[in-house]
Amino acid sequence: xxxxxxxxxxxxxxxxxxxxxxxxxxxxxxxxxxxxxxxxxxxxxxxxxxxxxxxxxxxxxxxxxxxxxxxxxxxxxxxxxxxxxxxxxxxxxxxxxxxxxxxxxxxxxxxxxxxxxxxxxxxxxxxxxxxxxxxxxxxxxxxxxxxxxxxxxxxxxxxxxxxxxxxxxxxxxxxxxxxxxxxxxxxxxxxxxxxxxxxxxxxxxxxxxxxxxxxxxxxxxxxxxxxxxxxxxxxxxxxxxxxxxxxxxxxxxxxxxxxxxxxxxxxxxxxxxxxxxxxxxxxxxxxxxxxxxxxxxxxxxxxxxxxxxxxxxxxxxxxxxxxxxxxxxxxxxxxxxxxxxxxxxxxxxxxxxxxxxxxxxxxxxxxxxxxxxxxxxxxxxxxxxxxxxxxxxxxxxxxxxxxxxxxxxxxxxxxxxxxxxxxxxxxxxxxxxxxxxxxxxxxxxxxxxxxxxxxxxxxxxxxxxxxxxxxxxxxxxxxxxxxxxxxxxxxxxxxxxxxxxxxxxxxxxxxxxxxxxxxxxxxxxxxxxxxxxxxxxxxxxxxxxxxxxxxxxxxxxxxxxxxxxxxxxxxxxxxxxxxxxxxxxxxxxxxxxxxxxxxxxxxxxxxxxxxxxxxxxxxxxxxxxxxxxxxxxxxxxxxxxxxxxxxxxxxx
Numbered sequence: 001x002x003x004x005x006x007x008x009x010x011x012x013x014x015x016x017x018x019x020x021x022x023x024x025x026x027x028x029x030x031x032x033x034x035x036x037x038x039x040x041x042x043x044x045x046x047x048x049x050x051x052x053x054x055x056x057x058x059x060x061x062x063x064x065x066x067x068x069x070x071x072x073x074x075x076x077x078x079x080x081x082x083x084x085x086x087x088x089x090x091x092x093x094x095x096x097x098x099x100x101x102x103x104x105x106x107x108x109x110x111x112x113x114x115x116x117x118x119x120x121x122x123x124x125x126x127x128x129x130x131x132x133x134x135x136x137x138x139x140x141x142x143x144x145x146x147x148x149x150x151x152x153x154x155x156x157x158x159x160x161x162x163x164x165x166x167x168x169x170x171x172x173x174x175x176x177x178x179x180x181x182x183x184x185x186x187x188x189x190x191x192x193x194x195x196x197x198x199x200x201x202x203x204x205x206x207x208x209x210x211x212x213x214x215x216x217x218x219x220x221x222x223x224x225x226x227x228x229x230x231x232x233x234x235x236x237x238x239x240x241x242x243x244x245x246x247x248x249x250x251x252x253x254x255x256x257x258x259x260x261x262x263x264x265x266x267x268x269x270x271x272x273x274x275x276x277x278x279x280x281x282x283x284x285x286x287x288x289x290x291x292x293x294x295x296x297x298x299x300x301x302x303x304x305x306x307x308x309x310x311x312x313x314x315x316x317x318x319x320x321x322x323x324x325x326x327x328x329x330x331x332x333x334x335x336x337x338x339x340x341x342x343x344x345x346x347x348x349x350x351x352x353x354x355x356x357x358x359x360x361x362x363x364x365x366x367x368x369x370x371x372x373x374x375x376x377x378x379x380x381x382x383x384x385x386x387x388x389x390x391x392x393x394x395x396x397x398x399x400x401x402x403x404x405x406x407x408x409x410x411x412x413x414x415x416x417x418x419x420x421x422x423x424x425x426x427x428x429x430x431x432x433x434x435x436x437x438x439x440x441x442x443x444x445x446x447x448x449x450x451x452x453x454x455x456x457x458x459x460x461x462x463x464x465x466x467x468x469x470x471x472x473x474x475x476x477x478x479x480x481x482x483x484x485x486x487x488x489x490x491x492x493x494x495x496x497x498x499x500x501x502x503x504x505x506x507x508x509x510x511x512x513x514x515x516x517x518x519x520x521x522x523x524x525x526x527x528x529x530x531x532x533x534x535x536x537x538x539x540x541x542x543x544x545x546x547x548x549x550x551x552x553x554x555x556x557x558x559x560x561x562x563x564x565x566x567x568x569x570x571x572x573x574x575x576x577x578x579x580x581x582x583x584x585x586x587x588x589x590x591x592x593x594x595x596x597x598x599x600x601x602x603x604x605x606x607x608x609x610x611x612x613x614x615x616x617x618x619x620x621x622x623x624x625x626x627x628x629x630x631x632x633x634x635x636x637x638x639x640x641x642x643x644x645x646x647x648x649x650x651x652x
Contacts, residue, residue, distance in 0.1 A: 002048055002050055002061070002075040002076075002172075003022070003028030003048040003075060003176070003524075004045070004046065004047055004048075004128075004129050004150075004170075004171065004172050005021040005022060005025065005045075005046040005073075005171035005173075005176050005177075006018065006021075006044050006045040006046055006169070006171070007044055007167055007169045007170070008044075008138060008168040008222070008224075008226035009042055009166065009167050009225065009227075010155075010167045010169075010180075011167070012181050012182070013181070014037060014044050015035070015037075017179075017180050017181055018035050018045075019033075019035070019046075020180075021046055021171060021176040021177070021179060021180065022035070022047070022048050024175045024179050025048050025172055025173040025175070025176050026048060028048050028050065028075070028527070029047070029049040029050045029527075030050065030527050031049045031050055031051040031055075032048075032049040033047065033048050033049065034046070034047045034049070034060055034061050034062055034073075035047075035062070036064075036073075038133070042224070042226075043131050043138060043226075045071060045072075045073040045129055046062075046073065047062050047074075050377070050527055050529060051276070052275065052276055052377065052378060052529055053077070053100065053101055053102055053274060053275055054100040054101035054104075054275065055275050058099025058100070058101065059100075059101035059103060059104070061074060063103055063107055065107050065108060065110070065111040066111065067111055068133070069111060069133055070107060070111055070130055070131065070132055071133065072103070072106070072107050072129065072130045072131075073128075074103050074126060074127070075126060075127045075128075075148050076126030076143065076148050077102060077125060077126070077529070077531065078105065078106050078123065078124040079124050079267070079271055080121075080122065080123040080124070080270060081102035082105075084109050084118075084121055084122065085097065085105045088105070088108055091112075093111075093112035094112070102124075106118060106122060106128075109121065109122070115130060115139055115141065115219065116219065116234050119141060119219070119235075123270070123537045123538070124143065125147035125148050125531070125532070125535075126141070126142070126143045127140075127141070127142050127143070127148040127149060127150035127172060128140065128142075129170060135223070136223060137223045138168075138221075138222050138223075139219060139220065139221055140152055140170055140214055140219070140222075141214075141218070141219045141220070142215065142218055143217075144217045144237070144535075144540070145216050145217075145237070145384075145507070145511070145516070145535045146203075146215070146216035146511070147512075147516050147532060147535065148172070148520065149173070149213070149521075150170065150171075150172065150213070150214045151171055151172075151173075151177055151211055152168070152170040152171075152211070152214055152229070153168075153206075153211035153212050154168060154227075155167040155169055155180065155183055155210075156185045156209065167182070168222060168226040168227070169211075174207070174208070174211070174354030174355050175351065175354045177211060178208070178354075185208040185209050185210045185211055186208070186209050187207060187208065188206065188207055188209045189460070189612060191205045191207070192460045192612065192613075192641075194485060195358075196459045196460060196634055196637050198510070198513075198514070199357070199358035199633060199636070199637045200356075200358065200517065201355055201356065201513070202486070202487070202509050202513045203215045203485075203509070203512065205485075206355060207355035207356060213513075214231075216237070216512050217233050217234060217236055218232065218233055218234075219231070219232050219234055235537075237504065237507050237508055237540075238504065241494075241507075241544045242495070243544070244541060244542075244544025244546075245495050245496065245500065245544060248545050248546070248547060249542070249547075249550075253549075253550050253559070253563070254563070256546060256550050257560050257563040257564055259542065260539070260542065260543075260560055260564060261294070261567075263538050263539050263542055264290070264291075264294055264533060264564070265294050265297075265298060266536075266538070267539055268291060268294050268295055268298070268380065268533045269298055270536075271531040271536075272299070272380070274377070274378050276376070276377035276378060277304070277375065277376040277377055277378070278304070278377075278378040278379070279303065279304030279305060279306060279375060279379050280292050280295055280303060280305050280306070280330075280379055280380040280381070281305075281307075281368060281372065281379055281380070282305040282307050282325060282332070283321055283382075284317035284320035284576070285317075285385075286382075286385060286391070286565060286574060287382030287384070287385030287386070287561065288381060289382070289569060289574065290382065290561050290565045291381070291382045291533055291534070292324070292325075292328060292330060293328055293565060293567075293568035293569060294533075294564075294568075295380065296329060296330055296568075297568065302329060302331040303330045303331065304330070304331050304333070304375055305321075305325050305330040305331070305332045306334075306335075306368060306375070306379070307321040307322070307332070307333070307334050307335075307368070308334075308364060308367055308368045308371060309335070309337070310336065310337060310342075311339070312584065315583065315584065320573070322334055323573060324573060324574075327569055327570070328568065333371065333372075335371045337364075339588070342363050342364070342367065342583055343588060343593070343594060345363050345366055346363070346594070346643075347643075349362060349363075350640070350643045350644045350646075351647065352366070352522065352525045353517075353644075354521075355644065356637075356640050357518070357521070357640060358633075358636050358637040358639075358640040359518050360583055360585050360636055361583075362518050362521075362522055363583055364583060365519060365522045365523075366526075369522050369523040369525070369526050369528050370526045372528055373526040377528065377529060378528070378529045378531060379523070379528060379529070379530055379531070380530075380531050380533060381530055381531070381532055382534060383515055383532045383534065383535070384511070384532055384534030385558060385561060386558075387503055387506045387510075387511050388503070388507070388534060388539075388540065389557075389559075389560060390499055390548065390551040390552035390557055390558065391557045394448075394451070394502070395499045395502045395552070396499070396557075398448050398451060398498075398502060399444060399498045399502070401438065402441070402443075402444040403498075405438070405439065405441070413439050413440065413441075416439055417440035418436075420435055420439060434451075437450040437451075438450055442492070443493065444492070444498040444501065445490055445493075445502070445505065448501075449487050449490075458614065458617055459613050459617050459618060459621075459634065459638065460612065460614070461612060461613065461614055486508035487505060487509055490504075490508070497548045499548055499552065500548060516532075519532075562574070585636055586625075586631035589635070589639075590626065598639055601638075601639055601642035601646065602618060602619070602638070602639075602642065610645065612645075613638065618638055621634060621638070622635065
């Protein structure tokens with residue numbers, strides 16, 4: 001786990017700027033730093049290293065290929081790199097390796113087979129910057145599912161006029177990019193509606209105009225003079241899902257569980273390999289318990305497991321996690337955090353994410369990562385189980401509602417939705433507004449999209465013509481057609497089963513842009529590498545061959561995972577109501593300290609000065625919460641945006 005950064009055609013002090021970019025992501029790689037520049041300094045790569053495999057200088061980056069053609073800065077892990085290494089040696093592509101790092105293996109695979117084929121072979125998580133000195137071409141690439149972040153774009157300098165207008169830049173961290181001399185890219189107000197809808201900014205967008213997220217499974221190619229990026233796919237979640245459903249697993253449910261366990265065991269074995277201590281997060285949930293069960297089943301030593309507990313019983317899964325750990329025989333660490341511990345994290349969230357992000361489980365995720373890092377450098381997690389194996393109750397409820405509503409012809413539903421919508425607006429009745437939105441859906445996919453739309457879209461000014469002082473003037477109108485989100489363009493009926501479509505929608509946007517984003521940023525803030533066995537390529541591709549009945553049926557979610565887990569943990573230990581990894585924000589924000597912090601960010605004078613959000617709508621949300629105790633998640637979305645905006649103004 002590391003951080004990468006760089007630029008092309010940057011004018012000015014390249015050394016100072018690349019070092020500043022690397023310093024901004026020190027936490028991603030506190031063990032070492034490295035810089036490479038072409039002879040003319042037109043291409044510069046930077047790297048911060050968190051040493052996991054090959055702790056010696058032979059694993060240092062940026063790294064040159066044996067033939068001197070390629071130079072690479074890379075963030076991630078290739079779990080099957082020993083197999084790739086054996087292939088390279090057997091085929092005579094490499095006579096000998098300098099060290100034991102997966103970086104060297106991947107780089108030599110690129111030199112031998114080309115980038116696309118090398119990535120198709122690789123099983124792992126990564127963000128890569130690769131420069132081909134022979135062809136004067138820079139490549140950026142991101143892993144299949146989006147575990148590792150990668151931003152890129154063009155500097156827009158319309159204030160300082162220092163000559164960096166048009167420089168191509170990239171990095172693991174937005175703060176790193178924003179630290180460059182001449183960075184004045186303005187706030188991307190066009191994406192604020194989506195942010196207020198979801199609580200995160202979906203790829204390919206970022207909070208800045210002209211700066212983008214490279215989407216999972218993509219390769220970006222930009223050739224000298226580095227001004228016209230081209231993007232292609234080497235792997236597609238959509239194509240994988242379609243292929244899997246057209247070529248279903250032919251065995252029964254027991255045989256499917258056997259095969260899935262085999263694949264998970266292989267993935268976990270590969271992800272337990274490291275030259276530093278390895279452990280695992282353990283909640284009381286099916287996913288993390290399955291991962292830990294299979295870790296311990298193939299480990300000669302006790303696996304290190306970590307759980308945080310909270311004093312409030314309705315949020316505390318620690319006692320059950322402790323029972324699971326005892327049953328499995330792990331070396332378990334359980335730490336109870338106080339309310340003050342959790343609250344103290346809030347001021348640092350803006351810097352941690354680099355752009356507005358408002359999944360409140362970011363707080364406990366950071367705290368468990370911090371505790372875990374005190375004992376190990378790598379931690380496995382159970383993320384991905386809900387999206388791959390139909391774990392969310394929403395999938396079932398949306399499908400159930402749609403199957404009832406679809407019996408009524410769409411024109412009648414549309415008319416009823418209009419009447420309900422007018423009534424909801426007249427009486428300010430939120431539940432009626434929700435029913436109106438769902439009733440107007442054309443498909444189950446449209447209904448799922450509509451279920452995500454709250455007051456958020458009405459919070460953003462229709463014509464946000466003013467911007468906070470210091471951000472610069474809009475250089476162009478970035479239309480939504482320039483890059484629609486997956487939720488906006490997902491085709492109805494792509495897969496036969498409704499719930500499969502909802503799972504795929506989440507794997508395309510919510511999972512990489514919320515869940516994986518959250519885990520990466522909070523863990524990296526304490527220099528902890530996280531690994532996600534459920535997202536192993538072979539596991540994902542196999543999961544898409546499974547019929548829905550193996551994943552969800554008879555009111556039981558994640559059936560196939562339960563079939564595996566119950567071989568190691570008693571069924572009765574797991575069949576309890578899940579409490580989730582959450583915190584009582586709705587109560588905290590009314591308490592002294594946080595309430596004053598929130599009120600300062602929502603002050604009408606500040607909102608009017610910024611000119612981005614509808615002051616009356618924001619204040620109504622807050623008054624409904626304070627006076628009538630009506631909690632809406634958009635309150636936290638707004639506060640995280642306002643906190644980010646405040647910090648951004650200070651930096652500028």
